[in-house]
Each structure stands twice: as structure tokens, then as C-alpha cells.
Amino acid sequence: MPQVGSQVLRRLTADGQEVVGFTKTSAHAGMITEAGAVRAIVGDALDAPSVRAALETTRPEAVIHALTAIPSAAHGTCRT
Numbered sequence: 001m002p003q004v005g006s007q008v009l010r011r012l013t014a015d016g017q018e019v020v021g022f023t024k025t026s027a028h029a030g031m032i033t034e035a036g037a038v039r040a041i042v043g044d045a046l047d048a049p050s051v052r053a054a055l056e057t058t059r060p061e062a063v064i065h066a067l068t069a070i071p072s073a074a075h076g077t078c079r080t
Contacts, residue, residue, distance in 0.1 A: 005066040009035050012064075020058045022051075 005021070012019050013036035021032035021040040029040035041057070043050035045067055055063070 004068045006031075006035060008064055008066045009037060013037070020060065022054055 005023075009019055009021060009032065019037040021029070021037040022045060023029055023032055023040055023042055024044060026042050029042050032040035039058070041054045043054055045051060
């Protein structure tokens, strides 16, 4: 699971918040729901129509931006 997002998710769910996660891959979607989110949406955060569709579907009270691209030590590339 992404580093920053997982910490935000755990904190919000521990505080009793209903969380919907937004992720780029279906592999991460399963991890997001297993970590306590009520739903995970797969989409591209850099694609406006994808983000708009997620927002229109969920109608959130708040949005927290926790996008990351942390380099992989083994490959020197960004992991997403």
C-alpha cells in the first residue's frame, strides 16, 4: 500500500471516519479496503474526468490529497 496514503487511511478510520480511497491500480484497491476503507475507486488522479467521476459518484464531504511517487531503492524508479 502507498506509504503516505496508508497512514492517512489508518488514522481516519481509527477516528471513526468513513473513507473512500482513490488509487491507480486494482492491486492497491484491495489493500485499501482491507485497511478499512468502505470503498476503493480505481482511476487516474492526473486525469480530470477520472477524478470528476469519482467525486460525482461518492459526493465526499472532504478530499485529502496524499498522492506520492516514492522511488524504489532497487530500481531507482518511481513506484506507483
